[in-house]
Amino acid sequence: MNPTLDKFLGGKQGAIGLAVLATLILVVFPLALDAFRLNMVGKYLTYAFVAVGLVLCWGYGGILSLGQGVFFGLGGYCMAMFLKLEASDPESTKIQSTPGIPDFMDWNQITELPLLWQPFHSFGFTLLAVIAVPVILALVIGVAMFKRRVGDVYFSIVTQAIALILTVLIIGQQGLTGGVNGITDLKTLMGWDIRDDSSKLILYFINAFLLFGCILIGRFILASKLGRLLMAMRDKEERVRFSGYDVASFKIFVFCVAAAFSAIGGAMFALQVGFMSPSFVGIVPSIEMVIFAAVGGRMSLLGAVYGALLVNYGKTYFSETFPELWLYLMGGLFIAVVMYFPNGIAGLWESHGRKWLGKLKRQSATPAKPVPVATVPAPNSQPRELESTP
């Protein structure tokens, strides 16, 4: 196989895993689910962007960021600002004291569009800002932290503080941001109604392709020398530094990549759900996003997608079925994952699923002769190899 292609696909194993996930997301879900449920899956998949980013920076880079909601939120807010401006044309806001500005600004006695909002009239600028704003912030945080060799738990705490600061800022500046309510009632994208079932379907596929794009970029990074350096840094940072590598730059790079992925997710969220609010920026949602990656398996890019899907589906299912009890059930699920499957779904697949598949293959190869029980290797007799195909 072409070596560059191989890097993207991650070998035969990786290609099969990718194909399975692609079939699930691009074929099975759209055929099996109605428009409403499919839109919900689309929403779950926006969180998968964050989880994929976390696999890169936490699973491989060893940088546990508890503030990914910041980047998700910034991406989402940039997109929401563009959509809100479009929804606030003078005609549909003529009941306000100042028509033509977003409704929440009018409630806050603002009489003209603030300077910060002006450039978001342009879609091109918005697309640029969706990526650039979070990445620049990540760059500043990264340079400030990693160049000073702040790492581990201290870094996690700082990211958490940033999540809190940004939430307070957004809520406090409600004339500029919509405050606690967030930016709501988004209607059209360049005249295209994003609330229709048909446009939701299109957005779902755009979302899915962007997600696969991110996964492939992630694979490429991990398969390159950079990926191996990341793992080396995670395990023995000093050795890498003594070998002459600039450890901080690698960390900053992977942190920025994770921020960019999260921001794309945030922007797609604003498009598919139709609003953005500070409740995605704070500490709690940021930690939830880490849980997606943990449940899926923090060493597996594909696992992260399954994790985001599973946890969010669980949330929806439990809360619909047991509206009074569901938080306890979710809590129980997380505890169970951490205690019994520390490597998440992907780890479970590596340790049990693959073996089970192999057994199935062997059995079907010799169907006439039933395999005597004694010859089947006991699960524990083989050395546990947690081979990680990213």
Add this chain to the structure above:
Amino acid sequence: MDSRPSRFLPRRLALGAAALSLLAASVFSQMALADEANTTGLAVTDTEVTVGQLHSATGTMAISETGSIQAERLAIEQINASGGILGRQIKIIQEDGASDWPTFAEKAKKLLVGDKVAAVFGCWTSASRKAVLPVFEKENGLLYYPTFYEGLEQSKNVIYTGQEATQQILAGLDWIAKEKGAKTFYLIGSDYIWPRTSMKIARKHIENVLGGEVVGEEYYPLGNTQFGSLINKVKLKKPDVVFTAVVGGSNVAFYKQMKAAGVTSAKQTLLTLSVTEDELLGIGGENMEGFYASMKYFQSLDNPNNAAFVEAFKAKFGKDSVIGDVTQAAYLGPWLWKAAVEKAGSFDVDKVAAASPGIELTTAPEGYVKVHDNHHLWSKTRIGEVQKDGQFKVVFESDLIEPNPFPKGYQ
């Protein structure tokens, strides 16, 4: 192998026949459903109508929204016991908004698109209402919203059973200016849309109508618990009235610190927009004794409707339960819906919404209410004085006030 097709064929025939009859049955039942009471495919059968209930059963807002959940259930139970609506019993699907605005939007969509409910009783905070509003307008649902709120909104798909800001504020300010000769006011609120809009209206009214003066206006983040410097400023400025719209957990800290600093009703007049019997449970009546609240309903209202309501509520949810303004407004929702459906003779959202203006309720615990063309309620505003036992003594009752969500001269 030879016998297989012959064995298979009758089975396929049988399957086909079954499928056909199923199809026919579903077509017929569709036709039976599509009588004039339901032409838009809502979840209405000949014996049952499904409605949704969408509040926070979990999270930080659960403590406030539980009263609304209970009141709506009580009302629906009573309606069912008295024969239902158009001969149909009401079935409730409850969803949890989890104090999280996106979840509210998701669940609203699920109720309207998935469950096809005929009406939804729900939401509490403005943020949750703002999150679900586009969903209700897009999917053409009907929401009964119980909380007093900032106004500046009017939707064909929402019936607002609480008061909008001018109803709650103006009568209260007029009363305190007349009764206490108040000229100077200190405005204090939590920092979000409802307090800010309320204070904007209050300031305009104080300055332009009452000829008074606002000597201070301050906002604190939601959940703030440090009010020391604010209380010092209040002591220094000595306003005739402290006018507050502090919400949630901040309330408890604010009033306890006021009392600890010696700012009690003996020295300071205070009027609040945000303390009901529910909040008083947390604050403690002794910490607020003698302060005033401006609301449309207090549990202590003395009329036969209210006596029956309080008794039924306590019989169902325990004798220690208290009933605040929003709980009563939530109780009105199902009754207003019933009246509108019966007037329209249909569950269709458009017809019910069109039939709603003009609906009167003489059995409301707060007395008499009437739905305005703008989907808000005509209601009276009362001033209650906090008692030690956590109840209010009603000291003033206004005339029926017209709802005016877009007040001219106050924006």
